[in-house]
Amino acid sequence: MxxxxxxxxxxxxxxxxxxxxxxxxxxxxxxxxxxxxxxxxxxxxxxxxxxxxxxxxxxxxxxxxxxxxxxxxxxxxxxxxxxxxxxxxxxxxxxxxxxxxxxxxxxxxxxxxxxxxxxxxxxxxxxxxxxxxxxxxxxxxxxxxxxxxxxxxxxxxxxxxxxLNALLKPGADRGALERLLCAAVNAEKKVRDPQAETLTLGPPKDGAYWSCPALSETVVGLAPSTTPGKAGGLTFLIGPYVVGPYAEGGYEIDLPQSAIRALLNPAYADEFAGAPPKREG
The missing domain is CATH 3.30.565.40 (Fervidobacterium nodosum Rt17-B1 like)
Structure with a gap:
């Protein structure tokens, strides 16, 4: 992924x-x-x-x-x-x-x-x-x-x-988006290493080295879609050292538009449809 x-x-x-x-x-x-x-x-x-x-x-x-x-x-x-x-x-x-x-x-x-x-x-x-x-x-x-x-x-x-602020509707719950991202990061970490520690939002806790990223720590792009001419969601790009050591590499996390649609700005909501294609690797 x-x-x-x-x-x-x-x-x-x-x-x-x-x-x-x-x-x-x-x-x-x-x-x-x-x-x-x-x-x-x-x-x-x-x-x-x-x-x-x-x-x-x-x-x-x-x-x-x-x-x-x-x-x-x-x-x-x-x-x-x-x-x-x-x-x-x-x-x-x-x-x-x-x-x-x-x-x-x-x-x-x-x-x-x-x-x-x-x-x-x-x-x-x-x-x-x-x-x-x-x-x-x-x-x-x-x-x-x-x-x-x-x-x-x-x-x-x-x-x-x-x-990202322009894509979200006024008053959108950014915390909800961070929680979705955190869950997706943890899911990907478990794919890479079933023994990986579970990250939480905020400063690392209980001796942990890493925590889930704040939105301000991520680069955000449009995810491709299975529907031509639409975006399938948002891709959150997280570099090395943010959620794990250098050897673990970076993360490209796709959040599908179906999961974030309630947060999207109506001015751009129609630009999203379908789902991000499955990533290889």
């Missing part, structure tokens, strides 16, 4: 023992807050040129960076330009930082170039909505690279970015 994915800039060693696990989790969350994914403008960005690129790549002795966008984004030129421009700016800043970092260190010490890859995958599109999700991956040394999720929700008519 879920797969390991890719992440923002952070340096971590493999977790060793319970104390190291707790420390890594805390550090991870702090560094994620300090190095967010590229910010996509919320409002109109101006029409993109017909040949606006779907890819960008740059390589030198300091860093290798790459951006990939799906062909479907060309149908939303304002979004296309906004995502491309913000991502390229992010990658160029990363290259500049890599050069400064490694020059200051007096050389690369035989280490390969730093790496940052931003890759948006297949889009989910309805009459009013366009959902774009993907991953980022960054390596700046250490035991492994660091993955993270990315997602953009776009109102096609308004030509602007929206967020």
């Amino acid at each position: 879920t797969r390991l994915i890719k992440a923002p800039a952070l340096k971590f060693l493999l977790l060793v023992g319970a104390a190291a696990t707790v420390l890594a989790a805390c550090n991870r969350k702090e560094e994620e807050a300090a190095a967010p994914p590229p910010a996509i403008p919320a409002g109109p960005a101006g029409a993109a040129a017909p040949n606006h690129p779907l890819a960008y790549e740059s390589k030198n002795s300091f860093a290798n960076v790459k951006l990939t966008l799906p062909d479907a984004v060309k149908g939303q030129p304002e979004l296309h330009k906004a995502v491309y421009d913000a991502s390229v700016k992010d990658l160029q800043t990363f290259v500049e930082g890599a050069q400064a970092d490694r020059t200051e260190a007096g050389g690369d010490g035989g280490m390969p170039p730093y790496e940052r890859v931003i890759e948006y995958g297949t889009a989910v599109q309805t009459g009013k909505l366009f959902g774009l999700s993907g991953t980022s991956y960054e390596f700046t040394g250490g035991a492994h690279g660091n993955p993270a999720y990315l997602a953009v929700l776009w109102d096609k008519a308004l030509k602007r970015r929206i967020d």
Whole structure:
């Protein structure tokens, strides 16, 4: 149902023992807050040129960076330009930082170039909505690279970015949505490991290392649907270290529209129908 994915800039060693696990989790969350994914403008960005690129790549002795966008984004030129421009700016800043970092260190010490890859995958599109999700991956040394999720929700008519709050009706019980998500996370953890501890909302309790994520800790995208032209629900993308150790990977949790329909904003409720297809793996 879920797969390991890719992440923002952070340096971590493999977790060793319970104390190291707790420390890594805390550090991870702090560094994620300090190095967010590229910010996509919320409002109109101006029409993109017909040949606006779907890819960008740059390589030198300091860093290798790459951006990939799906062909479907060309149908939303304002979004296309906004995502491309913000991502390229992010990658160029990363290259500049890599050069400064490694020059200051007096050389690369035989280490390969730093790496940052931003890759948006297949889009989910309805009459009013366009959902774009993907991953980022960054390596700046250490035991492994660091993955993270990315997602953009776009109102096609308004030509602007929206967020989860816009999809929920005013006064919607966000706690109910967090409980649904928590139950789904626990179900997936049991699939991966039948002996996995059961997580709860709020701070970890009774010596536990992890807890269920708050909505603010998740990246939210549109789930594909078995009904063409509709979204099957919402996909909650949870990176490593949020609900488990790095080795456990990230989580892609689909909450079907049938389970959350009572919480949806009437302005968007008709964009949802069917169910998310079963994930492979």
